[in-house]
Structure formats: structure tokens, C-alpha cells
Amino acid sequence: MILLNRSGNKRTYLRLKKQRYLCRACKKYFTARTYLVTPFCFISKQIHYKILEELTERQSIKAIGKHCDVSVTTVQRTLSALSSDIRQNLEYLPRCLLFDEFRSLSTWHGKFSFSCMDGETGKLFEILPSRRKKDLVAFFMRFSLKARLGVHYIVTDMNAPYFSLVKECFPNAQVIVDRFHIVQHLNRFFDAVRKRVMKTLDQKDPIQAKQYRQLKSLFKLLLKSEDRLDYNTLTKRRNFNWRLLTETEVVDRLLKISPELKTAYRYYQDLLTAYQEKDPDTFFQLLRAMPGEVPLELHHIKKAFFKYEKGIRLALLKKYSNARLENLHTGSVAKF
Known part of the structure; x- marks a missing residue:
């Protein structure tokens, strides 16, 4: 049959x-x-x-x-x-490659697969079932030396294996740290300060319990860039007895809860401003001159950012980012 x-x-x-x-x-x-x-x-x-x-x-x-x-x-x-039946041209590689991984089917290769894209055209270049370094090296080493020498930029996150992969396979390539991951690191470490401050509040005390709820429900305003806060529109705020407050007024009241949180916020916003203005010199000068009163959580980003300083500087100076590749994985492009 x-x-x-x-x-x-x-x-x-x-x-x-x-x-x-x-x-x-x-x-x-x-x-x-x-x-x-x-x-x-x-x-x-x-x-x-x-x-x-x-x-x-x-x-x-x-x-x-x-x-x-x-x-x-x-x-x-x-x-x-x-x-x-598909024959790949082993004599060509794009001038700029975007590297990223995404969660796929669980196989003996692992739960994550690897994808790369042409940074110039936005066309998907290859998807591999494994993101392990040895498998990626084996794939890219199939291409001719001339093709690998033609790759000038690799955009990736702060993943150490990718950096060593670039050194082995692409002698002329410079690594650019994806801009989204720079902001993600800043947000993560500042948010760790907020969470720690929340844990110090006594929820049995009515006033501190209310402050706890305010920090918990309105944390997105603290992570938001200061120059994007709305200072005109008045909105009724449930956590402030339904008072009419703008976003800037809400942030001011949240920062009054903890002097430590206010110090961390000011430093976080300074770094975010330098990032948005694409000023790598100011960005790293702020990291070098980090005040001692800045909470310990923000000191951790100093070590991480200086480890990948060259890639972060290029991220602020070059046009390339992983936004289009991330869009394939998540269905939306984060705007920063």
C-alpha cells in the first residue's frame, strides 16, 4: 500500500x-x-x-x-x-557576522542552538544544532582562510567562548558586544540594589510595608532612562493613595525611601546617559571614578565591563547590533 x-x-x-x-x-x-x-x-x-x-x-x-x-x-x-543537496560556498563569509543562541528542541547537542546572520544585509546565514565551541570551530574552519580573513566584525553577547572562537577562526575580526546586553547588565545590577533595599523593609510596619509595595510595583520607572520620564501627564497612583502624580514625581518619592537606592540611581543614570550618547570615554571614565558610596552590586559591573572594554567601545561607535537576529528568536526588537 x-x-x-x-x-x-x-x-x-x-x-x-x-x-x-x-x-x-x-x-x-x-x-x-x-x-x-x-x-x-x-x-x-x-x-x-x-x-x-x-x-x-x-x-x-x-x-x-x-x-x-x-x-x-x-x-x-x-x-x-x-x-x-545543499552545497555551501566555502569561499565566502559576510563582512560582519551576528552570533546568538536560542532555546530549541532538547537533543544530545543540548537545549540551545546557534544562529548567525549577515550583519550587513540582515539575511540569516546559518543555524547549527549546537552552540558548543568545538562544534562552531569545526563549522567555521571549513571555510577557506581567505573567506575567514574577510570577516571584520563579530557581534555577540558577553560570552567568553565566542571571544576565543573569534581568535581561532577569524584573525582579522573585532568583537562587538551587543548593545542590548550592555543595558541588560546595567539594569540587572541596579535592580539587585532595589531588591536588597526591599528586603530590609519590615513588612509588619504599615509605612514600610507600603514602601515595599511601591518599590515592587513601580520598579520599571526606576529602570527607565531619566530623560524619557513623563513630567507632564498626571496619573492616579494606587500605591500613593490615588494621588495625581507624574512619572518624575513618583521616582522622586521612591528614591526618598532609601539614600543608598538614591546614590545607586544617580550613578546608574549617569552610565545610562553616557551609553545613550554613545560616548565610550565618558562611560569608562565613570566606571574608573566609581564613588566608594556606590552599593556593592554596581561594583560588580565594573569588572565585567572592563573585561570586555574593547567590545563595548566598538558597540558605542559602530552601527552593528544583534537586534535583527534577536527579532527572529523573540518576535520583537528591543529599542535602547
Whole structure:
């Protein structure tokens, strides 16, 4: 029974009888073959062509299997069979490559896969099932030395293995730290100060319990860039007895809760301003001259940022970022 494409929205099968022949010269038997199906297979070529057509659409493998009346494994096998037909040009690599990983299916390679994109055109360059360094080195070393020498920039996050990968595979490339991860580090360490201040508040005390709720529910205003705070629109604030307050007034009241939080906020905003103005000299000067009264959490970013200083400086000076690649993984581009 050979599975064919659906007819009238019903499964269609072909009952195929095979003829066996005897070769009088070598005395061996052989079976007649048909163009409808590959040898030792009961799924017709039409089904495989339909699977390939469905794979061009944005949908799950499970949905494709349901449309074609085959298993998920068959769809995956059909897709994998294409790899032997695709010949990659090993003499070319983009001038700028964007590196990132994303959570995919759990396999023996791990839970995360690797993707890279052409930083100039925004076209996806390759997706690999593994993000491990040895697998990435093996992939990129297949390209000619001339192609690898033509790569000038690699954009990635603060992932140490990627930095050593660049040194091994791309002699002329400079590593650019993705701008999103710079802001993410700043937010994370400042937010750690806020959480620690919250833990010091006694929730049995009515006043401190109220302050705790204010810091918990309005933390996004503290993370927001100061020059983007709305100082005109009055809004009723539930955590401030429904008073009409602007965003700037809310932030001022939150900072009065803790002098330590206020010190951390001022320093955080100074770093954020230098970042937004793309001024690497001021940014690192602020890190070098970090006041002693700044909370310990913000001292941790100093070590991390100086470790990747060259990449962060390039991030503030060059146009490249991982925004388009992150967009493929999350469906939205973060704007910073």
C-alpha cells in the first residue's frame, strides 16, 4: 500500500503489486521499480514533495505531519535529506557576522542552538544544532582562510567562548558586544540594589510595608532612562493613595525611601546617559571614578565591563547590533 496525496480531503492509497524477474544470465531475481516511490518505502514521492512545499511556510513540524498524514519523524527525515543537496560556498563569509543562541528542541547537542546572520544585509546565514565551541570551530574552519580573513566584525553577547572562537577562526575580526546586553547588565545590577533595599523593609510596619509595595510595583520607572520620564501627564497612583502624580514625581518619592537606592540611581543614570550618547570615554571614565558610596552590586559591573572594554567601545561607535537576529528568536526588537 503506497500513501498518496489526499483526494477529496480523504486519505488515498495505491495498492501496488510488484513483479519479480529472473535474470537468465546471472540466475538472480530482481523486482520491478516504479517512479512513484523510492525502493523499500511506502510513502510516495508526491508526499515528500508536499512536505517540502509545506516546509516553506511558517508552521510547526507537527502541523505539517498532520496535513500530509505522516509522522513528525518523517517530516524531520525529509528536511534532513535536503542537507546533502545543499552545497555551501566555502569561499565566502559576510563582512560582519551576528552570533546568538536560542532555546530549541532538547537533543544530545543540548537545549540551545546557534544562529548567525549577515550583519550587513540582515539575511540569516546559518543555524547549527549546537552552540558548543568545538562544534562552531569545526563549522567555521571549513571555510577557506581567505573567506575567514574577510570577516571584520563579530557581534555577540558577553560570552567568553565566542571571544576565543573569534581568535581561532577569524584573525582579522573585532568583537562587538551587543548593545542590548550592555543595558541588560546595567539594569540587572541596579535592580539587585532595589531588591536588597526591599528586603530590609519590615513588612509588619504599615509605612514600610507600603514602601515595599511601591518599590515592587513601580520598579520599571526606576529602570527607565531619566530623560524619557513623563513630567507632564498626571496619573492616579494606587500605591500613593490615588494621588495625581507624574512619572518624575513618583521616582522622586521612591528614591526618598532609601539614600543608598538614591546614590545607586544617580550613578546608574549617569552610565545610562553616557551609553545613550554613545560616548565610550565618558562611560569608562565613570566606571574608573566609581564613588566608594556606590552599593556593592554596581561594583560588580565594573569588572565585567572592563573585561570586555574593547567590545563595548566598538558597540558605542559602530552601527552593528544583534537586534535583527534577536527579532527572529523573540518576535520583537528591543529599542535602547
